[in-house]
Amino acid sequence: MVKIFVDGGEREYVLEAEEGESLYRVLADNGLMEGPCGGKGICGKCGVIADGEPVLSCEYILRQDVQVELPAKAETGDIVAEGFSREFSLDPEPEGVCGLAVDIGTTTVVAALVDLHTGEELGVLSCLNSQKIFGQDVISRIHYASEHGKAQAMMQERIGSDIRTLTEGLLQKTGRQAEDIRRIVIGANTTMVHLFAGIDASSMGRSPYTPAFTGPLRKTASELSLIAAPEAEVYCIPAVSAFVGGDITAGVLACGLKERSGSLLFLDIGTNGELVLKKDGELFCCSCAAGPALEGMNISCGMRAAEGAVEDVKAEADGSLTYQTIGGKPAAGMCGSGILAAVAELRRIGVIGKSGRIKLGPLVKEIDEKRGVEIDGTAGIALTQQDVRQIQLAKGAILSGIKTLLAAAQIREEDLDRVLVAGQFGAHLKPESLTGSGILPECWTDRIEYVGNTSKSGARMCLLSSEERGNAERLAGQMKYIELSELEGYSDLFVQCLNF
Amino acid sequence: MKEKETLLTQLADCVLNMEDEEAAGIAEEYIEEGYPAQEGILSGLVVGMNQAAELYEREEYFIPELLICSDAMYNGLDVLRPHLPRSEGEKKRQVVIGVVEGDTHDIGKNIVKIMLEAAGYEMVDLGRDVPPKSFVEKAKETGASVLALSTLMSTTMGNMEKIIRMLDAEGIRDQVKVVVGGAPVSQLFAEKIGADGYSENAVEAVKLIDRLMEA
Numbered sequence: 235m236v237k238i239f240v241d242g243g244e245r246e247y248v249l250e251a252e253e254g255e256s257l258y259r260v261l262a263d264n265g266l267m268e269g270p271c272g273g274k275g276i277c278g279k280c281g282v283i284a285d286g287e288p289v290l291s292c293e294y295i296l297r298q299d300v301q302v303e304l305p306a307k308a309e310t311g312d313i314v315a316e317g318f319s320r321e322f323s324l325d326p327e328p329e330g331v332c333g334l335a336v337d338i339g340t341t342t343v344v345a346a347l348v349d350l351h352t353g354e355e356l357g358v359l360s361c362l363n364s365q366k367i368f369g370q371d372v373i374s375r376i377h378y379a380s381e382h383g384k385a386q387a388m389m390q391e392r393i394g395s396d397i398r399t400l401t402e403g404l405l406q407k408t409g410r411q412a413e414d415i416r417r418i419v420i421g422a423n424t425t426m427v428h429l430f431a432g433i434d435a436s437s438m439g440r441s442p443y444t445p446a447f448t449g450p451l452r453k454t455a456s457e458l459s460l461i462a463a464p465e466a467e468v469y470c471i472p473a474v475s476a477f478v479g480g481d482i483t484a485g486v487l488a489c490g491l492k493e494r495s496g497s498l499l500f501l502d503i504g505t506n507g508e509l510v511l512k513k514d515g516e517l518f519c520c521s522c523a524a525g526p527a528l529e530g531m532n533i534s535c536g537m538r539a540a541e542g543a544v545e546d547v548k549a550e551a552d553g554s555l556t557y558q559t560i561g562g563k564p565a566a567g568m569c570g571s572g573i574l575a576a577v578a579e580l581r582r583i584g585v586i587g588k589s590g591r592i593k594l595g596p597l598v599k600e601i602d603e604k605r606g607v608e609i610d611g612t613a614g615i616a617l618t619q620q621d622v623r624q625i626q627l628a629k630g631a632i633l634s635g636i637k638t639l640l641a642a643a644q645i646r647e648e649d650l651d652r653v654l655v656a657g658q659f660g661a662h663l664k665p666e667s668l669t670g671s672g673i674l675p676e677c678w679t680d681r682i683e684y685v686g687n688t689s690k691s692g693a694r695m696c697l698l699s700s701e702e703r704g705n706a707e708r709l710a711g712q713m714k715y716i717e718l719s720e721l722e723g724y725s726d727l728f729v730q731c732l733n734f
Numbered sequence: 735m736k737e738k739e740t741l742l743t744q745l746a747d748c749v750l751n752m753e754d755e756e757a758a759g760i761a762e763e764y765i766e767e768g769y770p771a772q773e774g775i776l777s778g779l780v781v782g783m784n785q786a787a788e789l790y791e792r793e794e795y796f797i798p799e800l801l802i803c804s805d806a807m808y809n810g811l812d813v814l815r816p817h818l819p820r821s822e823g824e825k826k827r828q829v830v831i832g833v834v835e836g837d838t839h840d841i842g843k844n845i846v847k848i849m850l851e852a853a854g855y856e857m858v859d860l861g862r863d864v865p866p867k868s869f870v871e872k873a874k875e876t877g878a879s880v881l882a883l884s885t886l887m888s889t890t891m892g893n894m895e896k897i898i899r900m901l902d903a904e905g906i907r908d909q910v911k912v913v914v915g916g917a918p919v920s921q922l923f924a925e926k927i928g929a930d931g932y933s934e935n936a937v938e939a940v941k942l943i944d945r946l947m948e949a
Contacts, residue, residue, distance in 0.1 A: 271918070274918060274922075274923065275920040275921070275922040275923070293922060369888070373887050373889055374888055374918075376889055377887075377889045377891075439836070439887060440835070440836025440837065440887075440889055440890055441835075441836050441837060441863045525917075589796060589798065589799060590796050591793075591794055591796075604792070604793055605793065620793060623796055626796065719840075719862075725840065728841055729801055732796065732797055733798055
């Protein structure tokens with residue numbers, strides 16, 4: 235055994251581990267480190283100081299006792315808890331009973347305590363999904379759960395514990411009792427539902443990406459060790475496929491996508507972007523591997539949407555760039571919305587060309603023949619050519635998904651009536667950034683509507699109405715799923731969509 | 735009558751400048767003048783493709799440009815290849831390439847394939863979602879110098895190791911170089927599973943394989 239002395243700023247820790255283990259794994263297991271790639275030596279974000287030397291903790295193999303200094307911890311940004319929901323009617327319930335509507339996101343968990351009699355939301359709490367240390371995206375989670383012996387049980391325990399913590403907080407806040415909770419409804423992507431219910435997710439990690447079930451899943455609170463009346467039903471909203479989950483079904487339900495008139499696109503952008511297109515009575519959907527660039531990962535100055543993150547960039551008439559940070563704090567990096575705003579503005583003034591190439595000019599610095607646009611020279615914040623390429627890859631994935639759905643529904647870009655943007659990512663985004671950065675077609679700027687956390691609002695509807703649970707089940711069955719990677723000619727379409 | 739050098743430069747420029755429509759015309763002119771096809775390929779088209787790869791490395795070109803350049807190269811090749819004398823075709827080194835079983839994402843693999851083809855390797859493309867056994871059998875059957883394995887998903891990375899273990903078991907591991915790539919793959923992973931190399935992108939893949947072939 236070796237000892238690891240960790241200096242975490244406010245607290246110090248002593249950890250023990252087997253020789254030969256990676257430092258990342260030990261830090262991650264103790265909740266002290268999270269790497270977007272889950273410790274595979276790719277993302278470069280798990281740096282620490284080990285015995286005075288800067289190292290990537292995932293590449294540091296423990297041989298002897300070591301002193302470790304952790305980087306200053308970034309604060310978590312605001313988690314979007316509110317979401318749009320259409321009108322619906324409540325089931326009659328006696329006074330005093332309540333339920334939980336829970337959104338389990340890959341990154342964040344949001345829970346609302348709802349009075350089942352009145353429909354009133356008594357309180358909402360959120361936290362980061364503590365499975366995050368096992369990787370940022372669902373594929374990393376599936377991989378981890380299936381590779382390591384007890385990992386599946388451990389991951390189930392983590393998400394259960396997150397929900398219990400939120401529930402305790404909500405009960406404390408509202409003065410309600412655990413026995414008052416009679417129903418729990420979960421809106422989550424297919425992977426999260428599998429891991430939450432302790433069901434093997436490994437078949438979703440390989441072609442043909444078949445989930446063990448698409449649901450709806452019904453369990454009792456006691457079976458899943460949740461805080462509620464023991465026989466309270468836990469209902470997971472049904473999924474369409476491995477990569478279009480119950481969170482999307484919930485979103486489509488909450489937005490009333492099927493009932494609303496016109497042609498509509500529902501969009502939830504994260505590491506995976508999920509898209510649903512409605513035309514006439516039909517629903518088409520797909521999932522695209524956007525990668526983490528839009529969340530500020532794999533970007534040289536990228537960071538999460540936290541204090542000090544550049545969240546907006548403007549090109550002024552005099553040719554200079556100005557920017558705004560979250561909380562007005564000194565610039566520490568750029569988050570997704572800031573990166574997209576920068577790309578959109580630089581596209582608009584022609585500094586970034588159609589092919590994505592940065593053109594030489596007063597804003598551009600060239601180091602070793604590599605170009606970058608200085609956002610703030612003093613703070614060392616720049617958008618590099620490589621960053622623009624990462625954004626192009628993400629944008630190519632999403633735009634090619636959109637084009638595929640438009641083609642499947644036989645509708646032209648300009649004929650789409652409305653774009654509904656859901657999820658954490660859309661919250662701080664200007665419509666001009668979405669179209670200006672080429673993720674969405676130019677002509678959609680005035681048609682974009684932000685609908686918030688519809689996974690939670692859809693879960694709330696299902697919590698309060700058996701009719702809506704039935705609707706969710708029908709919707710999940712009606713959505714036609716298109717697997718992009720197996721589509722003829724998709725490669726060419728993706729490459730076309732890389733250009734601005 | 736145009737000088738050979740002029741036409742060779744034009745061939746290279748067609749590729750570099752993404753003039754995929756013009757490449758075939760220039761190649762025909764080159765053949766009509768009676769110049770050797772082999773030289774047209776190696777000192778014309780391939781030179782242009784190498785220059786394009788350099789621009790990619792300098793981040794000036796991105797994937798779409800690289801692919802249009804390769805279209806131009808292939809248009810030229812279609813004209814020149816039928817004029818290659820049989821005897822001149824020295825046996826090219828073969829690379830068996832594919833996306834490992836469980837994964838259907840093949841865009842990256844396709845780009846690597848194009849760049850290797852441009853660099854003069856004969857490519858045997860097994861496609862995507864390829865079982866480990868198929869890689870091993872194809873390597874045996876063709877006597878290929880290189881196996882190039884790709885995956886986008888961490889869940890299917892394990893199949894890369896499986897293929898290497900199967901090569902071990904067949905006793906042919908030392909006859910073929912194994913290179914790996916794809917988003918979740920890293921140098922560390924390549925070393926861990928005993929692969930001969932990892933590269934981050936298509937241009938690096940060419941350099942890596944060139945290096946392995948020289949060694």
